[in-house]
Amino acid sequence: MNPSKGEVKEFLQKPRYVCASIFHENGADMIKSAAAAMISGADLVEIRLDALTELDPEGVRDLLKQIPHPLIATNRMKGEGGFFQGSETERIEVLLAAAEWADYVDVELQTRDKYISEIIKASKSTIISYHNFQETPPRDELFRIARMATAEGDLAKLAVMPQKMQDTLTVLEVVCRCENTIAIAMGKLGSYTRVVxxxxxxxxxxxSLEGEIAPGQLDIKTTREILDVFINRR
Incomplete structure (x- = not known):
C-alpha cells in the first residue's frame, strides 16, 4: 500500500539532527569546538567526556554548564571504543553528574541494569547505545538489540562495522523498521549510511568538526548540505 501525500509530508517534516562529536583532552578546547560546531551547522553536540585527561563529577558539571548548546553527554566505556580509565562506578558517577546539564545522556546497553535505571531516572532523555567495531551482527540480532534499547531509553543507537555491502543495507533496514533508532554502518564502506x-x-x-571521531564520519558541512537538499528544505 502506497503512503498518502499527508503521510509523506509528515515523515519528511520529522526533524533529523546533525550532531557534532567533540573529542578533546581538556574542557577549554571542548567549549571552543562546541561553539564552532554550532556555527558550522550542527544542531547539537556530543561531548565525549571519556576523552578528558582530568575527569570528575564536579568538573563535568562545571564544563557542561559552560556549553550553552543542546548536547549529548557520553562517557564511553573501553569495551565500546571509549577511553575512560576509572572503575565502572566512577564512570556512572560522571554520567549522573552530566545528567544535570545534558539534553541526552548516552549509556551503553551492556551497562548493568541498576546503573541504566539510575541514569534514566536522573536524565532528561537517554540514548541506549551499542557499538561493535569488529562486525555487523545478523539482522534479527540487530532488531533484538534495537528493541531492547528503545524499551529502556528514549532512543536506541547502533553503530556497527560492515564487512560487505549487504551489512550496510541491513543497518538501513533496521532504521526503516525500528522507530526511535539511530543506526550507523561505520568505516569507509558504511560512510554513506550516515546521510542515508x-x-x-x-x-x-x-x-565531525575537525577530522573523524568515529570511522567513516563525514564533516558537518557535507552532512548538513545533503540533509537540507532532501529533507530540511526551506
Whole structure:
C-alpha cells in the first residue's frame, strides 16, 4: 500500500539532527569546538567526556554548564571504543553528574541494569547505545538489540562495522523498521549510511568538526548540505 501525500509530508517534516562529536583532552578546547560546531551547522553536540585527561563529577558539571548548546553527554566505556580509565562506578558517577546539564545522556546497553535505571531516572532523555567495531551482527540480532534499547531509553543507537555491502543495507533496514533508532554502518564502506539513514528516519546522525571521531564520519558541512537538499528544505 502506497503512503498518502499527508503521510509523506509528515515523515519528511520529522526533524533529523546533525550532531557534532567533540573529542578533546581538556574542557577549554571542548567549549571552543562546541561553539564552532554550532556555527558550522550542527544542531547539537556530543561531548565525549571519556576523552578528558582530568575527569570528575564536579568538573563535568562545571564544563557542561559552560556549553550553552543542546548536547549529548557520553562517557564511553573501553569495551565500546571509549577511553575512560576509572572503575565502572566512577564512570556512572560522571554520567549522573552530566545528567544535570545534558539534553541526552548516552549509556551503553551492556551497562548493568541498576546503573541504566539510575541514569534514566536522573536524565532528561537517554540514548541506549551499542557499538561493535569488529562486525555487523545478523539482522534479527540487530532488531533484538534495537528493541531492547528503545524499551529502556528514549532512543536506541547502533553503530556497527560492515564487512560487505549487504551489512550496510541491513543497518538501513533496521532504521526503516525500528522507530526511535539511530543506526550507523561505520568505516569507509558504511560512510554513506550516515546521510542515508536520516533520510529513512534516523533522528540523529553524527558528523565531525575537525577530522573523524568515529570511522567513516563525514564533516558537518557535507552532512548538513545533503540533509537540507532532501529533507530540511526551506
Amino acid at each position: 539513514a536520516p533520510l529513512l528516519g534516523s533522528p540523529i546522525t553524527y558528523a
